[in-house]
């Protein structure tokens with residue numbers, strides 16, 4: 190059996206692993222044992238799974254494997270941020286970023302190779318889109334990062350938070366993202382609390398409603414504008430799901446749980462969306478949605494015409510929000526010396542949308 194005929198156990202969520210063992214005539218508790226070996230101890234070698242019994246280990250070796258994405262390179266920023274470039278197949282690479290802070294360590298995880306949305310201020314968008322990541326390629330990012338950081342016991346583990354904020358739109362890879370997040374939450378796997386796993390979306394409204402029905406995680410919404418005309422330009426998905434529909438979906442997501450809030454992300458673009466009037470419009474828009482605001486200084490990338498708002502403008506914008514009672518933080522730019530900051534993740538995308546080609550033609554490259 191060649192390696193790719195074998196089942197990659199990273200592709201199975203807990204019910205999937207239980208079914209896999211049931212098919213082998215094994216009891217369901219084997220799934221919990223194997224999850225612990227893989228995710229809590231970082232073990233990929235069945236021979237090291239000492240509570241499994243020799244017969245079962247041999248059987249597993251013949252039909253299954255633990256096959257994480259291959260690390261192509263690791264980049265360390267002077268601020269402690271680490272970026273891994275991961276090879277998925279012959280054509281495609283993605284990026285994963287670890288951001289250490291005093292009280293926590295956040296892993297920023299990708300969900301797709303490239304992105305099918307075409308947000309005008311995001312460098313991932315420039316790369317076009319190839320495909321969705323498998324469950325194993327998503328949860329494998331945690332596995333690889335944990336390995337690189339020494340695979341410590343849970344209390345000392347460096348990854349305390351996960352944000353689905355890497356390359357791609359997670360809600361457009363719904364099933365695989367949900368399965369991977371269920372492993373992040375499962376006590377037999379990573380056991381992170383639902384407050385510490387955040388999915389960030391540009392606002393795929395029907396998928397937001399489905400998400401609420403199948404898993405409970407924190408939600409961040411990339412808003413970036415307060416009126417449809419501007420948001421249509423920045424986040425073209427807005428033409429399909431305009432702001433009013435998105436806000437209604439956010440309220441439905443929160444339901445009547447008074448303790449919960451949605452984080453609204455707002456990229457600060459000089460002269461585009463950063464005036465006092467925009468800030469006041471944001472206050473008005475968020476008046477009846479329990480929320481926090483995350484202001485993201487724009488991170489430039491080659492060929493963009495946008496500029497980041499000056500620091501004084503970002504501060505003034507933030508102060509207006511705070512004066513009106515909105516919890517607001519300005520996201521610190523991390524890892525920009527290794528191109529690991531928000532919107533800078535590019536990987537290597539074998540574009541199937543021809544978008545990158547069109548862009549090159551527009552820019553006169555190769556003519």
Ligand code: SAH
Pocket residue numbers: 308310311312353354355356357358359389390391409410411454455456485486487488489531532533
């Ligand atoms: N597709 C998802 C996940 C991407 S998350 C989403 O849209 O939410 C990454 C966050 O960084 C999003 O809020 C995105 O809009 C923002 N972003 C993208 N490009 C950026 C850039 N160049 N500078 C700062 N933030 C950027």
